[in-house]
Amino acid sequence: DSGVTQTPKHLITATGQRVTLRCSPRSGDLSVYWYQQSLDQGLQFLIQYYNGEERAKGNILERFSAQQFPDLHSELNLSSLELGDSALYFCASSVEAGGVTEAFFGQGTRLTVV
Amino acid sequence: GQNIDQPTEMTATEGAIVQINCTYQTSGFNGLFWYQQHAGEAPTFLSYNVLDGLEEKGRFSSFLSRSKGYSYLLLKELQMKDSASYLCAAELPQAAGNKLTFGGGTRVLVKP
Numbered sequence: 001d002s003g004v005t006q007t008p009k010h011l012i013t014a015t016g017q018r019v020t021l022r023c024s025p026r027s028g029d030l031s032v033y034w035y036q037q038s039l040d041q042g043l044q045f046l047i048q049y050y051n052g053e054e055r056a057k058g059n060i061l062e063r064f065s066a067q068q069f070p071d072l073h074s075e076l077n078l079s080s081l082e083l084g085d086s087a088l089y090f091c092a093s094s095v096e097a098g099g100v101t102e103a104f105f106g107q108g109t110r111l112t113v114v
Numbered sequence: 115g116q117n118i119d120q121p122t123e124m125t126a127t128e129g130a131i132v133q134i135n136c137t138y139q140t141s142g143f144n145g146l147f148w149y150q151q152h153a154g155e156a157p158t159f160l161s162y163n164v165l166d167g168l169e170e171k172g173r174f175s176s177f178l179s180r181s182k183g184y185s186y187l188l189l190k191e192l193q194m195k196d197s198a199s200y201l202c203a204a205e206l207p208q209a210a211g212n213k214l215t216f217g218g219g220t221r222v223l224v225k226p
Contacts, residue, residue, distance in 0.1 A: 002156065033213060042218035043157070043201065056213045090156060092214075101205075102147070103214055105156040 003027065006091050006106035014114055018079040021109045025072055025093030031055070032074040033094075033103060034066055038087040049074055081113045118217035120202050125223045126192055134187045134220045136202030144205040146178050146185045147214060151199045160187070160200075189222070197224045 003026035013019055025032050034046040045058035049068035060066075063081075068074040078085060088110050092103040117139040126132040138146070145164040149157035163169055163178035163185060175188040187200055199219040206213055 043216040045213050102159050107156050
């Protein structure tokens with residue numbers, strides 16, 4: 001158990017809908033990262049938050065947004081869902097935003113858009 | 115930009131050794147991570163290299179050459195449970211947001 005909690009574990013929804021994925025980082029970790037992993041694809045970095053502020057942005061679509069709350073949990077919002085958004089969405093957390101630090105991954109949310 | 119390349123698949127025999135290579139081209143670089151990921155599960159940390167050289171951790175070792183933009187993960191005494199994807203990831207410096215940029219992963223199949 002990495003200490004990073006993601007909910008829900010599975011989500012099935014229809015095209016055009018909106019969903020929210022939730023992540024609770026390890027106790028004491030200030031950084032939260034979101035990654036998307038499509039079938040047989042590598043991990044694609046979406047966005048990073050550090051202590052409530054957006055720190056880095058990757059290949060995140062405009063239909064997607066995220067935030068980190070004062071208690072450091074984070075939510076990833078996906079709207080106007082398309083079939084191609086079906087993927088595993090991972091959240092990871094680490095202690096710092098700088099330096100070489102290990103990121104711990106949650107078990108992921110498997111999103112299926114039908 | 116950032117580019118991280120690793121082979122897509124490798125097959126090896128139980129008890130053997132396998133070396134997974136990773137080459138990277140990044141505009142900045144803190145260190146190089148290796149993660150293991152079983153299908154449908156979360157990636158788990160294996161090792162990281164900051165300085166050139168070999169880091170050994172039990173059956174797993176990782177090597178880094180910063181000047182060549184090259185790393186490898188060495189898996190010794192392969193076991194069936196080592197069948198998984200192995201992800202190479204470069205950590206960018208703080209100015210870029212300290213994000214891990216992953217390669218596409220190498221799927222290793224261990225056969226009896």
